[in-house]
Amino acid sequence: MAGKRSILDHVLVPKCRILKEDEVEELLKKYGVSKDSLPKILADDPVVKELGAKKGDVIEFVRNSPISGKALYYRVVV
């Protein structure tokens, strides 16, 4: 149990990253929505804390899907 471990390395935690400003813009444009239309994730979620995301940031999740291999999800930090 030596060394610093990150919860992001756990198998059950989907791969995730904070989207850059321009990526967010592109995403919102693609779906024609504003940020408050996206699914939400609480600011005190352990993953959000680990990533260091702030309120209003959009996080991209790469989920493993039994059907399509992987699926992209986006959530806005609230």
Next chain:
Amino acid sequence: MVARKTIGMIKFGILSPEMIRKMSTVEVKVAETYDEDGFPIEGGLMDPHMGVADPGLRCKTCGQKMNRCPGHFGRIELVRPVVHSEYARYIEYFLNAFCPKCGRPLVSDQEFTEIVSSHPKKKRLKALAKKGASVKKCPHCGFERTPVRLDKPTNFFEGDRRVWPTEIRERLEKIPDADLERLGFDPKNFRPEWLVLTVLPVPPVTVRPSIVLETGERAEDDLTHKLADIVRINQRLKENIDAGAPQLIIEDLWDLLQYHVTTYFNNETPGAPPARHRSGRILKTVIQRLKGKEGRFRYNLSGKRVNFAGRAVISPDPMLDIDEVGVPEWMARIVTVPLHVTEWNMDEARKYLEAKDYPRALYVVRPDGTRKRVTDTNREELLEELAPGYVIERQVIDGDIVLFNRQPSLHRMSMMALKVRVLPGRTLRIQPAVCPPYNADFDGDEMNIHFLQTKEAQVEARELMLTTKHVISPRYGGPIIGLTKDYITALFLLTLPWTKFTKEQAMDLLYAAGITELPEPDEDGMISGRAIFSMLLPDDLNMKFPSTLGKHLVAVGLADKKGNGPISPITVIENGKLIRGVIDKAAVGTGKGRLLDYMYRRYGEEFTKEFTTRVSRMANRLLYMFGFTNSYHSLKTPEEIDRKIDEIVDRALKKVYEYVDQYNKGKLEPIPGRDVEESLEIYIMVTLSQAEKEVQTLLQRHLLETKLDPVHILDNFAQIFSGARGSFANIKNLMGVQGQAAVREKRPHRGLYQRVISHFKRGDLGPFARGFARRNLRDGLTMDELFFWGMGGRMGEVDKGVSTQITGYYYRRLSNAMMDLLAFPDGTVREVTRDTIVQFTFGDDGLNPQKLRHGEVPLDVLYDEIKAGEKK
């Protein structure tokens, strides 16, 4: 575009007397409604200032006629105030929370602050009243007070002294706005003294219309009756006060007024006898109108009823197409469909209008909206004036689009569109192949039919809801409309390798399916069943799939997967000819139905519809020729089989006794994680069910060996072999052993002391004492065996009832929660409003499950289409 507005805020409050007067158009002073001439009395309960309920009259407030006037409130000025019974509890709280003299809270400022900060808004008043109730002396002005007690429903007492509403009101008036605000009230919308009524709003006439009986008498609404009571007592009270009547009489009348106002709001107020109509019927007052299953909310607002709908018992009709519904003629004569007259369909419109009998026009609607019923006397006139822009309402005819529904509507196939076929009889009829999606049968089921009225609705239903669009279920990606029961049996019999027909018989069968060509006869001049069936298949069809019969054969080693066996376990279709194997459940049944599935995807809706209809008509015809039956003798087994069954069972029983013996001696080895008793049960159950399985396999093999021939196949076993109905487990129960009875997946064990029934010794853990039946249904069970199976049977019935209810409600909640999620054209799943994304790609893969086969892309269809050059 839909005009969309956002509700910013909803504010709830109590009407102030000032507001009631402001919104009132007239003061009601007379308890009467109409005078002798039938005109409403001014200042009476039906005063035309409050709106009009009879057509023709004009409202005296807004000058509009009945349909346009929204109705206006009136008022009754109460001579003495009364308590609003529904708020009596809160009045009590206020009286105990605040000082009657200075109007301040009955606790110190510090305590008050504490209550305010430690309770949510809703609970502050109650908390303060709880504290204040026991206070003897006001901490603010030092007034010596007595706690107030509410004598339900509306009487207040201070010790033994009655506190009348006038005094209550005076006390409540003293409470400062600032204190109310701290309790969470908004003094602009709520003042406690408003809970004591000085003026009562009278709802508009439109809310309580009077009805004219056949005798010409008027019958007033319950609310009007109740309001009349209030006005009457109010007047009497006034007269008595003016005349200086003794206090006692005034107080009696005052109480009576209170009673009437109480029951006006809620005629089920606990402690108050319900007010009755002259006939003795209990009046329905304000709360009764809104409350409960039959109240305004649940009955009228959440639940709506429609016109142009019908309901009748359903019955089967194999001569219908799968997109047709048989509508009884009497129903078709009653219901109408609008026909919009244009210059291009004038002739058609005239035809309906001219017709004296079905199908004829029942009504004509002029462009100005006036409706005329078509009668023999005015038909000529109407024909004369008929012009484009008119609408004719004609009787339902063949080909009209309707929605057909069976409850419970659990999935989208529970309501599908069908085309009308007007038929004699009194039932609605459907093609039996569309039973599975509705989960319908004909043991008395009733279904609903909706006749679509607008062109938009008709087109939408035809394009999206037609049964032929729903052959494949999106739930599992396989056919849900398909052949069942006897149709499968019939096709199985038809396609057995030895089935042959004479030319005449073949013509009979083919003609039933609407085919007028004969296939080439075999050398002996006979035509095989397979050749006849092949006539229904398209010429370029090539398929290969295991049949249900094949699976049964392979399971007992009578055939191998390569296709060798007494009858090929694999069905092979080459160039539209059935070469080997049989057509059974695996080909045309619901759920799997490989042939149907492929046909639907490759050749389309129209072809599948045609095929289904033809096949079922042919199957029907075939069963007229063949028939199949069942007899006790067909259940007989040779001695050799009986001996083998006994051997299997005896061996298992011996093993069970050994386990019991070991257990009794304490030598039984427990399974890890289980105690000895549990282990014993598991050992026994496993041993016995293995034996049962062995018997089943033995019988399955025996039957497939001996019954798969032209004679014995008609002994009903065709049903099991083809997967149409029944199973080899049923056969085991009939011909082998009935086996272990189970209650909650365990051997029956509850009942008497240390035994289940008194036929066995106490403590007997053996197979027979715990519900193992070694006899079968053919030979009959012993009474104790029957009793044990009765226990399991009862549990099954109870579970069925309970679990359908529970799961039904779970499902309802789930579908209600999800019903306004939609898949949008860009692949996202959003709420209907478009502005909340739930899933970025539908199902993570963006695939439509209805277009898949059991969750996989049907590549074979695609491959064949490309090969045939239909697609690039």
